[in-house]
Amino acid sequence: VTVRAQPNTTELAVLGLIAFEERSGYDLARLAQQSVGYLWTPSRSQIYKVLPRLVDRGLATVRGVPQVDRPDKAVYRITPAGRRAIRAWLEQVDVEPAADTNVFALKLFFGDLVPTPVVRAQLDGYRDFLEQRLRRFESMRRDTAGGEPIFPQLVLRRAIVRIQATLVWIEEATRALPAHHGGS
Amino acid sequence: VTVRAQPNTTELAVLGLIAFEERSGYDLARLAQQSVGYLWTPSRSQIYKVLPRLVDRGLATVRGVPQVDRPDKAVYRITPAGRRAIRAWLEQVDVEPAADTNVFALKLFFGDLVPTPVVRAQLDGYRDFLEQRLRRFESMRRDTAGGEPIFPQLVLRRAIVRIQATLVWIEEATRALPAHHGGS
DNA sequence: AGTGCCATGTAATTCGTTACATGATTTC
């Protein structure tokens, strides 16, 4: 058996959504716009490309559902291998998620698939990451404090206040975590 | 003369950076990692692809600079047409910047290229946009308040506190705006 | 009669990343 490369974020997001309930591509597109919309909103065509790929790799299964008053549809459901893949993703805490700081939020969104300690580890990792960025930004701010460039400084300030707000939220979220649940 | 489609965000970011001072591709890559890094960090190869394109469209010019102790380099400078393009971008307030809420911040970063009222309009637009999202998110929160799904709710809460922090920042930034400057 | 939702997909194109390739100079 070849070692499968980890699915990309879009694939994992789809996996996460079909982990709760089986869904069609159309469902997923609608759902993404509503619930996860502020974190991840792929186009419909992208979703239709991803779904067969998941089936090919054994992470999901399809089932045709004939309908009378509407077009027939194909609904997708996660497989055990799919569950393993998404758990592995949720267990892995990114130290450097580059520009994509939203991956943390996306992982938290699927926190229900995993025991509480794993979610807690994720939040801890997020906190570390943000504190590090905060320090970097604050030192950047000190370095250019006297200088002229006001607009870059304003933008930097924005980044700082957002991080601070997010850190406060992390504490709140940590306290709100369920005592512990199975994750399965 | 054909009507040129508006350059994309990366092209505009590059234009903005060579508006202050002429720079080489290498300079830009380094600069992006530092100053604008938290908003926009393209790869080096991407920058090297964009620069000739800007020249082709008459938005920038190149000039070869021979050096003795280092490799020769090519430095790029913005043209009047380039300035027009970036000003047009800064003047246009996006009502629906999709997922990419950072475009607002990026535009503010280049606020110096444009008179104060234009920047103010940009901030106002950003405020409107955020207030609208905030209302949407808060109503989503109310709708699912009693329900079970705790993790989605936590993530939603994160989005809300970040928006609130950003709104506070907008007020601060608006007050910090210079009385008025030329922009040119 | 027209609009909108349900439903799935393909095609063309753009955007972007990673890896490869090269090579001198400076610094440790």
Add this chain to the structure above:
DNA sequence: GAAATCATGTAACGAATTACATGGCACT
């Protein structure tokens, strides 16, 4: 002697978007 910095690019690949295509049913 090794590693980092300066400097520019190409090639291969993947991810994602927009536009196109199709068609029935429900609602106003």
